[in-house]
Amino acid sequence: MTTLLIQAENIPLTIQIASMSQEQFYEFCLANRELRIERTATGEVVIMPPVFSDTGNRNIKISQQLANWADESGTGEAFDSSTGFTLPNGATRSPDASWIKHDRWNALSEEQKASFAPICPDFVIELRSSSDTLSSLQDKMQEYIDNGALLGLLIDRKNQTVHVYRPSQTPEVLDAPNSVSAEPELPGFVLQMAKIW
Structure with a gap:
């Protein structure tokens, strides 16, 4: 299981999702180009809001x-x-x-x-x-x-x-x-x- 962390004005929203391989993470990023996405060393996916x-x-x-x-x-x-x-x-x-x-x-x-x-x-x-x-x-x-x-x-x-x-x-x-x-x-x-x- 992978944690999806959505950063929203200093209050993170955490969602559990299936673990992703490096290739799956790359595909996830391609499918969501409008999002700012990073991944931690433990596999947690972090989605950040656009900057002002x-x-x-x-x-x-x-x-x-x-x-x-x-x-x-x-x-x-x-x-x-x-x-x-x-x-x-x-x-x-x-x-x-x-x-x-x-x-x-x-x-x-x-x-x-x-x-x-x-x-x-x-x-x-x-x-x-x-x-x-x-x-x-x-x-x-x-x-x-x-x-x-x-x-x-x-x-x-x-x-x-x-x-x-x-x-x-x-x-x-x-x-x-x-x-x-x-x-x-x-x-x-x-x-x-x-x-x-």
């Missing part, structure tokens, strides 16, 4: 900055919030923005790239929306780090903070920064925060 317009606007500004840097640097590939990745622990996650080094991305087969690629991004960004609890996003950020991410940024607009995650380090909390450097993991990438706050 202001959060979506800020998400695109984050993705735009990352994609522009990735194109200019030529060091890797950037992805937006619609991209799902299958992490080493079996979870399928869709960070708000992410980046993978070229050598790691190019090591995947075309078939793997055309699915929920079996890889944890090197860099992930999560932007807290009104339906996200801070603790659930902190857990998700730690999951990315535990599965191979080199750097993670959790942006909390409500509290005007950025939580910076790196392997084997306690998360660093920045208060209302004007910009956040991704050095040394992403040489030259600085996330400008003016249009994100």
Whole structure:
């Protein structure tokens, strides 16, 4: 049995459904493209509401900055919030923005790239929306780090903070920064925060 968790304004609705294989989960996502769907390492399926317009606007500004840097640097590939990745622990996650080094991305087969690629991004960004609890996003950020991410940024607009995650380090909390450097993991990438706050 699989748990289907529907996140609705901080009050999750839980429904028990039959367990799904990776292929069945992929088919479920294809049949429900309008939904934001993730799966935990234990197989729990999480359906999240669409973000409100202001959060979506800020998400695109984050993705735009990352994609522009990735194109200019030529060091890797950037992805937006619609991209799902299958992490080493079996979870399928869709960070708000992410980046993978070229050598790691190019090591995947075309078939793997055309699915929920079996890889944890090197860099992930999560932007807290009104339906996200801070603790659930902190857990998700730690999951990315535990599965191979080199750097993670959790942006909390409500509290005007950025939580910076790196392997084997306690998360660093920045208060209302004007910009956040991704050095040394992403040489030259600085996330400008003016249009994100």
